[in-house]
Amino acid sequence: MSLNKITIILVDDHAVVRAGFKMLLASSDKIAVIGEAERGEQAIQLYQELKPDIVVMDLSMPGIGGLETIRRIVQRDNEASILVFSVHHEQVYINRALNAGAKGYITKNSAPEILAEAIITILQGETYVEKGLLKEGGDSHKPGDYQSLIASFSPREFDIFNLLAQGLTVHKIADQLCLGNKTVANYATQIKKKLQVDTTAELAHIAVNLGVTIR
Structure with a gap:
């Protein structure tokens, strides 16, 4: 982690979403967004160039997609800190993201303070999953096996x-x-x-x- 501020790369294919999260993070004097990407391939390149403290990224992107992006970044740096923020709350996505190497998972409709809390927790070496997500389980729609x-x-x-x-x-x-x-x-x-x-x-x-x- 840098001495002055936590450095972040934001990855989302919607510029409006990135702008919103950037504004949210700008309210903290401890955090600096140093790069933005709209697809996985670009995120991997930026990560190698900028070496941020943490990557905050969506799963839904054109190209190789979020899960493969996580895997490739972690393959290059097994100490990479990646926080997923997604519209998906299904258990299968949380498991896939964490298994791919993400250190945290929150939803896009989570409270603003959750984002900063997740970032701090991850950079302290812990895993952060938004409360309530791991209890979902997908039981409301589970035809067959x-x-x-x-x-x-x-x-x-x-x-x-x-x-x-x-x-x-x-x-x-x-x-x-x-x-x-x-x-x-x-x-x-x-x-x-x-x-x-x-x-x-x-x-x-x-x-x-x-x-x-x-x-």
């Missing part, structure tokens, strides 16, 4: 499941994740087999019903 099946997906399976549910083709997913078309097609077949569905439309229906699509 889909929730547990999706929770058991590998990180790559989950990313591809999410992109398929958004309607992306195998080719577009391959381009976005820098994988071969055949690799993505194999993952898609494997995911459908696990969920016991034949079509991408059925897969998307499951994702929507469980509230587990990022965009």
Whole structure:
């Protein structure tokens, strides 16, 4: 941490959201936003250049997306401090973000003081999850065993499941994740087999019903 102020990079694909959070953080004389990014690839580059104390980022972004961004930053620096702020409150996203390497998770509708509290807690070496989130569990919509099946997906399976549910083709997913078309097609077949569905439309229906699509 810097001697004078906590340095932060804000990552969100909506400029209005970044401006709002920047204004919120500016009210503290202990915090300085030193960089902003609208997509994961840009965030990784900025992190390497600026070495902030903490990255405050959304999960829903074009390109490689938030979860993969977290994984790549942590791969480069296993001491990286990342706080997720998202519209998603489902247990599966909190678990995925923390498993990817994030140190904290709050929702975008949390009280303003929660953001500063989360940042301070994380920089003290602790994990911060907004109160109430870990109790959600997703029980209000859990048809069959889909929730547990999706929770058991590998990180790559989950990313591809999410992109398929958004309607992306195998080719577009391959381009976005820098994988071969055949690799993505194999993952898609494997995911459908696990969920016991034949079509991408059925897969998307499951994702929507469980509230587990990022965009």
